[in-house]
Amino acid sequence: VIRSPAWALHHVYILGIVGVILGGFSYQFFLSELPCPLCMLQRMCMIAAAIPSALALVYGCKPQFYGMSIVAALIGAAISTRQLLTHICNVEDPGYGTPIMGAHAYTWALVVFMTVILVCAINLMVPSQFSQSPPFKRRSVTRMTLWALLLVALANAVASLAIAGFSWFLPDNPTSYLLFG
Amino acid sequence: VEFSLYLIVGSVEVILPPMVPALLFLLLSGTVWSIMSKRRSIARWLFAISLLLIMLLFKHHITDPLSINL
Numbered sequence: 133v134i135r136s137p138a139w140a141l142h143h144v145y146i147l148g149i150v151g152v153i154l155g156g157f158s159y160q161f162f163l164s165e166l167p168c169p170l171c172m173l174q175r176m177c178m179i180a181a182a183i184p185s186a187l188a189l190v191y192g193c194k195p196q197f198y199g200m201s202i203v204a205a206l207i208g209a210a211i212s213t214r215q216l217l218t219h220i221c222n223v224e225d226p227g228y229g230t231p232i233m234g235a236h237a238y239t240w241a242l243v244v245f246m247t248v249i250l251v252c253a254i255n256l257m258v259p260s261q262f263s264q265s266p267p268f269k270r271r272s273v274t275r276m277t278l279w280a281l282l283l284v285a286l287a288n289a290v291a292s293l294a295i296a297g298f299s300w301f302l303p304d305n306p307t308s309y310l311l312f313g
Numbered sequence: 314v315e316f317s318l319y320l321i322v323g324s325v326e327v328i329l330p331p332m333v334p335a336l337l338f339l340l341l342s343g344t345v346w347s348i349m350s351k352r353r354s355i356a357r358w359l360f361a362i363s364l365l366l367i368m369l370l371f372k373h374h375i376t377d378p379l380s381i382n383l
Binding site: 169170172173176177179180183184186187190191200203204207210211214275278279281282285286288289290292293296298299301302 | 344346353367
């Protein structure tokens with residue numbers, strides 16, 4: 133079933149990011165911890181970092197796809213570092229949200245972005261995948277993976293609309309869904 | 314140069330429609346959809362526009378005083 137290590141890696145990569153975002157959703161819905169504007173920006177960057185892998189699944193591996201992922205991950209890392217440092221600056225600040233295994237969500241987001249950069253850098257050191265890569269045929273597994281990414285992005289659009297209501301931006305410290313009053 | 318950049322960024326922020334975060338997620342969804350329907354050049358443009366708008370939204374949130382000590 134597995135056509136090549138690169139084919140499997142791109143699936144794991146996309147589904148891993150989808151899993152991380154679903155973890156964020158579980159905190160949002162089960163613990164009623166609504167994401168702040170910077171949390172939503174980090175989710176956007178995670179989806180953006182997964183999009184080049186979707187391109188690779190449809191068109192075959194190309195070095196520029198890894199470059200695109202690195203750019204998205206760098207922007208995401210800048211956002212999570214910004215959030216992390218501001219909470220570090222204030223000693224009495226407990227941080228935003230419930231910690232997960234001892235670290236806050238934005239700290240884990242930084243780990244995710246650094247992992248994306250590391251994986252892309254290691255992949256760029258394996259040039260054989262670029263020479264032997266005809267476009268992967270779209271199998272049902274690939275279609276399901278792409279649909280999972282699309283649905284997660286759409287679910288986030290609905291969630292951010294529910295939190296922000298019809299205002300321009302997300303509230304700084306959201307405590308309820310403004311769309312529903 | 315700094316002033317021109319300020320003007321460009323400021324004007325883009327002014328013309329951004331309401332519900333900016335939802336719009337950005339829709340843009341990312343559109344990017345994935347264009348990949349699924351094999352429109353490669355559109356996907357690349359949408360990806361680039363998404364990243365640009367994400368950076369502008371980030372710039373908006375780090376320069377505005379937020380009440381959660383961000």
